[in-house]
Amino acid sequence: xxxxxxxxxxxxxxxxxxxxxxxxxxxxxxxxxxxxxxxxxxxxxxxxxxxxxxxxxxxxxxxxxxxxxxxxxxxxxxxxxxxxxxxxxxxxxxxxxxxxxxxxxxxxxxxxxxxxxxxxxxxxxxxxxxxxxxxxxxxxxxxxxxxxxxxxxxxxxxxxxxxxxxxxxxxxxxxxxxxxxxxxxxxxxxxxxxxxxxxxxxxxxxxxxxxxxxxxxxxxxxxxxxxxxxxxxxxxxxxxxxxxxxxxxxxxxxxxx
Amino acid sequence: xxxxxxxxxxxxxxxxxxxxxxxxxxxxxxxxxxxxxxxxxxxxxxxxxxxxxxxxxxxxxxxxxxxxxxxxxxxxxxxxxxxxxxxxxxxxxxxxxxxxxxxxxxxxxxxxxxxxxxxxxxxxxxxxxxxxxxxxxxxxxxxxxxxxxxxxxxxxxxxxxxxxxxxxxxxxxxxxxxxxxxxxxxxxxxxxxxxxxxxxxxxxxxxxxxxxxxxxxxxxxxxxxxxxxxxx
Numbered sequence: 484x485x486x487x488x489x490x491x492x493x494x495x496x497x498x499x500x501x502x503x504x505x506x507x508x509x510x511x512x513x514x515x516x517x518x519x520x521x522x523x524x525x526x527x528x529x530x531x532x533x534x535x536x537x538x539x540x541x542x543x544x545x546x547x548x549x550x551x552x553x554x555x556x557x558x559x560x561x562x563x564x565x566x567x568x569x570x571x572x573x574x575x576x577x578x579x580x581x582x583x584x585x586x587x588x589x590x591x592x593x594x595x596x597x598x599x600x601x602x603x604x605x606x607x608x609x610x611x612x613x614x615x616x617x618x619x620x621x622x623x624x625x626x627x628x629x630x631x632x633x634x635x636x637x638x639x640x641x642x643x644x645x646x647x648x649x650x651x652x653x654x655x656x657x658x659x660x661x662x663x664x665x666x667x668x669x670x671x672x673x674x675x676x677x678x679x680x681x682x683x684x685x686x687x688x689x690x691x692x693x694x695x696x697x698x699x700x701x702x703x704x705x706x707x708x709x710x711x712x713x714x715x716x717x718x719x720x721x722x723x724x725x726x727x728x729x730x731x732x733x734x735x736x737x738x739x740x
Numbered sequence: 741x742x743x744x745x746x747x748x749x750x751x752x753x754x755x756x757x758x759x760x761x762x763x764x765x766x767x768x769x770x771x772x773x774x775x776x777x778x779x780x781x782x783x784x785x786x787x788x789x790x791x792x793x794x795x796x797x798x799x800x801x802x803x804x805x806x807x808x809x810x811x812x813x814x815x816x817x818x819x820x821x822x823x824x825x826x827x828x829x830x831x832x833x834x835x836x837x838x839x840x841x842x843x844x845x846x847x848x849x850x851x852x853x854x855x856x857x858x859x860x861x862x863x864x865x866x867x868x869x870x871x872x873x874x875x876x877x878x879x880x881x882x883x884x885x886x887x888x889x890x891x892x893x894x895x896x897x898x899x900x901x902x903x904x905x906x907x908x909x910x911x912x913x914x915x916x917x918x919x920x921x922x923x924x925x926x927x928x929x930x931x932x933x934x935x936x937x938x939x940x941x942x943x944x945x946x947x948x949x950x951x952x953x954x955x956x957x958x959x960x961x962x963x964x965x966x967x968x969x970x971x972x
Binding site (some may be wrong): 488490503504507508509510511512513514516517518520521524534537542545549552553580591595599600601604605606607608610611614615618620623625626629630633634647660665668669671672673674675676677678679680681682683684685686687688689690692694695697698699701702705706709710715716718719720722723724725726727728729730731734736 | 745759760761762763764765767769770773781782784786789790793794795797798800801802803804806808838841842846849859860861862865866868869870873876881882883884885886887888889907921923924926927928929930931932933934935936937938939940941943944945946947948949950952953955956957958959960961963964969970971
């Protein structure tokens, strides 16, 4: 057995930086394979001074890989955890690939469900309501808050993956992300309702009650139509044109009255 | 100069959207004000950004499914609305904004088609990386990843100014020819914004979303009425 090989902290920091490029060359064949190989390469250089072994390790990370980009940090960290053992002769060479194959699907589903369909839309809706009420400072605040959470998660997942390897599964499941996602989605939907109310009020200001009614109708009928499967962009065009048309009709009625 | 700035911002946003970081900076709510500020009208950027963010709240890249290119759409629409307002000498207006939306939104769909081309291009990069590794050029194999950033940047940097230029030409001409259309278009913008709010709530896919959306709407109106902000 050879002496244990470890990746230096500076190299780990470099790998984390490169994790931010994991989707740079996303493709349908290997998906994030190039990004993964790019991210882990500094660690492989540190672990395998022998060019043949390094190329062999790099080849196994050029295989298919796909995960949520934030959660991928956990798998890159975990893959380094296993590569250290492989380089030290404590594990067979196939172990890092098995680790990736096992975790990429579940973590992708978890990341998509929490970050893409809950946390980010929630902060998008919060920023929109904030912008309507307070202008650009609210947008900056929402972006700072989102990225504080996002980067803490991303860095924490990378560290946890590196330090714990397979044991990261328990840590992630204890976070209760699906429950938090449900609450964020519900809060986001309510924020969209508040945004609609602000739009209705702003429509009523220059156009009177009729303007408010038209905007409220666009919100209510729009929700009903989208729930029944109406396509978004045609619905948006229709709302804009119907709003303009209704304004013309109201103006004529007022003129004739 | 405005087009160059817009090209740069749109290109960087397209990179941030998928290839690097994903920190919400390419979302309409961030990109709109950024484009507006870069073109000298921050408030105009915010005016456009809010409904676009809510309209495309559900535009997320899940697995291999490609959403509309909301960053390209937002950059072109905001750029078009701001530049048209500047050409009219009056700043970004709701009527200019809705015309920019109607004119430039198809670019978001075109951007999705371009994303497919990017993926095909990236397959070539992957094949090239494998070939480089087979030739024992490990560094070149790994570096191929970064070349994937070039095409998304280039596509957005070209298409966003083209869309904005079309808006800058068409919108002032239309509003000068039909000044009576301004009022109706203004309400058209607000109706579009209201629909965008509904789209945002729908995109959140919460079981209780309909109830919460209408509760939020009702509560907001009740507060406005209590504050005397609704016409009696």
